[in-house]
Amino acid sequence: MSHNFQKDISGCGLIGIINKDRTRISGSFVTKSLCLMRDRGNGLGAGYAAYGVYPKYKDLYAFHIMYDEPSAQRDTEEYLKKNYYIEKKEPMPTAPVEGIKIHPILYRYFVKPLSEKAERESAELEDDDFVVKTVMKINSEIDGAYVFSSGKDMAVFKGVGMPGEIARFFRIDEYEGYIWTGHTRFPTNTPGWWGGAHPFTLLDWSIVHNGEISSYGINKRYLEMYGYKLTLLTDTEVVAYLFDLLVRRHGLDVLTACTALAAPFWKNVDTMHDEEKEAMTALRVIYGSALLNGPFSILFGHKNGLVGFNDRIKLRPLVAATKGKTVYMASEESAIREICPSPEKIWSPRAGEPVIVELES
Amino acid sequence: MFRSLVLPEFLAKIDQVKCIRCKRCIQNCGWSVYSWSGDKVLIDTFKCVKCLRCYHYCPEEAIAILDNPVRYRNNANWGFYNIRNIKKQAETGGIPLTGMGSDMPYPVLFDSLLIDACQVTNPSIDPLREPMELRTYLGKKPAKLEFEKGKDGKQKLKTKMPPQIKLEMPFIFAPMSYGSISLNAQKTLAIAAKELGIVMNTGEGGLHEDIYPYRDNIIVQVASGRFGVNPDYLNAGVGVEIKIGQGAKPGIGGHLPGEKIPLDVAKTRMIPIGTDALSPAPQHDIYSIEDLRQLIFAIKEATDYAKPVSVKIAAVHNVAAIASGIVRAGADIVYIDGFRGGTGAAPSIIRDHLGIPIEHAIAAVDDRLRQEGIRNEASIIAAGGIRSSADAAKVIALGADAVALGTSALITMGCTVCGKCYTGNCSWGITTQKPELTVRLDPEVYSERLINMIHAWSHELKEILGALGINAVESLRGSRERLRGVGLDAQTLDILGIKPAGR
Structure with a gap:
């Protein structure tokens, strides 16, 4: 077990858009909204997650990997070749941007674990579990290599720069997706490392987060007990992995998982009727170490939808709005009105109460 | 002469x-x-x-x-x-005897640990204005929960929860037997435990009929002398504890002198009046871990699997491996008593020179159980020299679920830690059975003082949580990232799993 903690302290701005009818929109919308929240970022990190952007390769895992050195790329690719069928490998499409002088080597790979399981390591694992293991292995064992996107038909673009610069660098406006999240960052103590920008992902889970996970120490140790390796020098990582553990591995539905992570207060549980009280008590007792404490607003994207939620006493802002089949969530109302001037409904979700939006099937 | x-x-x-x-x-x-x-x-x-x-x-x-x-x-x-x-x-x-915990000047690690606080980037929380939760459940926790969809479309809990002991705050009273302390002292503990929503522990002395009404706030203990153990006794509380060892005297048994065994104590312990009550060093049906498993399950059978079973051990060098074995043997709670823990009577040579401090022990046990992926299988209680709510907060941050208080509870009853408990002459009426002395300890009066003290500690603990920017004790438990060491060597920092101040 690693005793090496490093917590990321930052303020931030968030935006999320979901089209429930799966209408794809360009990344330029989310960039426009994000750029408005200028005081919420200081140019030390910005990023985007998009779902539905790789329809051509939708059955393959899209790995986005950043490398500090060619040797890291060599080692990583050697491992991938041994264990994965690689449909396509290419440099990330980028454009020159004045503010971005230095950046890591960026590649993307469309892959799937070798179907002849005997040929790969850990042959007994299901594909998703094997991909998780791969991500943990590359991030923790190959120095200078970092997988920043590993889902199917979804993509993460992130780096050190202002949100507009990162958008232009990754040519965000050329991608179309039905769920988008964006993040601008105001770190106070973390070096300008590209991997430290949001979103954080694992498989198709993506997290953008404004706040500080004050319970990081125990959340991290709880996850380590289940084999997660926390390597990214940030507290936001725990949120992505907690969703992976609770939803994918433990089979909780998204609402129940959110209720575990931002649990109702005991004084409210005590007034519930017996059956609900028993369930809520059990949830709290079993998942106490997963409780996210401290100030946060979080947008959590996954292949079937988008979730926004706050800490238990709402110490960070979150606003939600709807218009037609589109739901918006952001740190500020102005960021929503920037791209949707007249929403049908706009509200501030209550502390600890998640806003759960699912795609129509 | x-x-x-x-x-x-x-x-x-x-x-x-x-x-x-x-x-x-x-x-x-x-x-x-x-x-x-x-x-x-x-x-x-x-x-x-x-x-x-x-x-x-x-x-x-x-x-x-x-x-x-x-x-x-x-x-x-x-x-x-x-x-x-x-x-x-x-x-x-x-062999010179002594009472209470060791007074030798070994370093107290608690005094080299400092707790974090919020500034700017995360807001601190004011416990006088916002909810601040200390509720704690002791017992085995399944690794995950299963739900199923009910007829109304809502999620229904499918997992059957193992029995838990509910505490309104992460404190319990440490085991102190009737015999080693007076009935009035035990009543004081029982009244306070009930009022506070926590539990007391009978220690190895059986359960006097006057305490039976407090069944929701009692853990009954089974130790090597098996004093007062019968089916009613096992079912008289909310949990059962098997005592293997005690921090003040690891590896040795107990000896309650005949002078402290008048009629009532004799009845409760189910032994003749005036005989010495000898608790053997080992439990004579536990010579190995598999024997412990049999006793754990014998007790579970006798209590219909309705009560968590705790196993209490002294913190010794190999405590992590021992605790792991105890959890795998089926215990729902592991109670670890550091070498500074109190006693009614122990040879001072044993008390002062055997065992290890609770700080190291909790860190090692919590680490080990996590490495083995079984930390959820049992709760950890830390005991042995907890002097303040700060010590409690620190040991919880190192990994304990709850903290047991013995000496501090007695201090509210008048105890000045003079260390002469073994003589049976306690002028405060605590560690004596002489009627003219025990009558001095009025449970109604002194339970109020004890309640005051635990309330004060709870308020302090809430202030600490608030300063840390968290509003539930679960977020402190095992969160070593919120501790820093001052003046500790690299290896000690590594054992405790914390960073030095400044990092």
Whole structure:
């Protein structure tokens, strides 16, 4: 077990858009909204997650990997070749941007674990579990290599720069997706490392987060007990992995998982009727170490939808709005009105109460 | 008669000008230090233990209890007690006994740990304005929960939860048996536990019928003497504890002298009046871990699997592996008692030289259970020298679920940690069975003081959580990232799993 903690302290701005009818929109919308929240970022990190952007390769895992050195790329690719069928490998499409002088080597790979399981390591694992293991292995064992996107038909673009610069660098406006999240960052103590920008992902889970996970120490140790390796020098990582553990591995539905992570207060549980009280008590007792404490607003994207939620006493802002089949969530109302001037409904979700939006099937 | 060469520790003095000859000191001293000469109070300072009962009950403030200024010649190697104990042993040939936790100056790691606080980037929380949650559940936790969809479309809990002990705050009272402490002292603990929503522990002395009504706030103990154990007893509380060892005297048994066994204690313990109650060093049906498993499950069978079973051990060098074995043997709670833990009676050579501190032990056990992926299988109780809510917060951050309080609870009843519990003369009526002494401890009065103290600690703990920017004790538990070490070497930091201050 690693005793090496490093917590990321930052303020931030968030935006999320979901089209429930799966209408794809360009990344330029989310960039426009994000750029408005200028005081919420200081140019030390910005990023985007998009779902539905790789329809051509939708059955393959899209790995986005950043490398500090060619040797890291060599080692990583050697491992991938041994264990994965690689449909396509290419440099990330980028454009020159004045503010971005230095950046890591960026590649993307469309892959799937070798179907002849005997040929790969850990042959007994299901594909998703094997991909998780791969991500943990590359991030923790190959120095200078970092997988920043590993889902199917979804993509993460992130780096050190202002949100507009990162958008232009990754040519965000050329991608179309039905769920988008964006993040601008105001770190106070973390070096300008590209991997430290949001979103954080694992498989198709993506997290953008404004706040500080004050319970990081125990959340991290709880996850380590289940084999997660926390390597990214940030507290936001725990949120992505907690969703992976609770939803994918433990089979909780998204609402129940959110209720575990931002649990109702005991004084409210005590007034519930017996059956609900028993369930809520059990949830709290079993998942106490997963409780996210401290100030946060979080947008959590996954292949079937988008979730926004706050800490238990709402110490960070979150606003939600709807218009037609589109739901918006952001740190500020102005960021929503920037791209949707007249929403049908706009509200501030209550502390600890998640806003759960699912795609129509 | 041979005159004792053992130097008295204390010098009791009476200001004869102030003294009004009321003789309260004579009545109050359980040690017969004072006697009446006909016109003034005489003092036998050899008997004084500095329990300060006389001092507090003298209406004229005429009494002073000083450390005896006469010491052996200064010597950095041969300290006062080294020389004194040898003289005592030369006179008696016996093993010097003592009570309470070790008073030796071993480093206290709690005093080298500092807790984090919020500034700017995360807001601190004011516990007077916002909810602050200390509720804690002790018992086995399944690794995950299963739900199923009900007819109304809502999620219904499918997993059957194992039994839990609910505590409104992460404190319990440490086991102290009826016999080692008075019935009034146990009643004080029981009343306070009920009022506070926590639990007391019977210790190894059975359960007096007066305490049975407090069944929702009792853990009953089964130890090597099996005193007072019967099916009703096992089912009389919310949990059962198997005592393997005690921090103050790891590896040795217990000895309650016959003088402390009058009728009521004898009845409760199910032994004859006036016989010494001997708890063997090992439990004679537990010579290995698989035997422990059998006892755990025998108790579970006897209690219909409705109560968590705790196993209490002393913190010894290999505590992490032992705790892991205990969890795998089926225990729902592991109670770990550090070497500074209290006792009613122990050989001072054992108390002062065996075991390890609770800080190291909890860190090692919590780490080990996590490495093995079984931390959820059992709750951890930390005990042994917890002096304040800060110590409690630190040991919770190191990984404990709850903290057991023995000495601190007794201090609210008047105890001054004089360490003479084993004599049965406690002037405060705590560690004695003499009716004229126990009557001094009114459970109604003293339970209020105990409740005050635990409330105060809870408020302090809430203030600490608020400063940390968290509003639930679960977010402190095992969150070592919120601790920093001051002046600790690299290896100790590694064992505790914390960073040095400044990092």
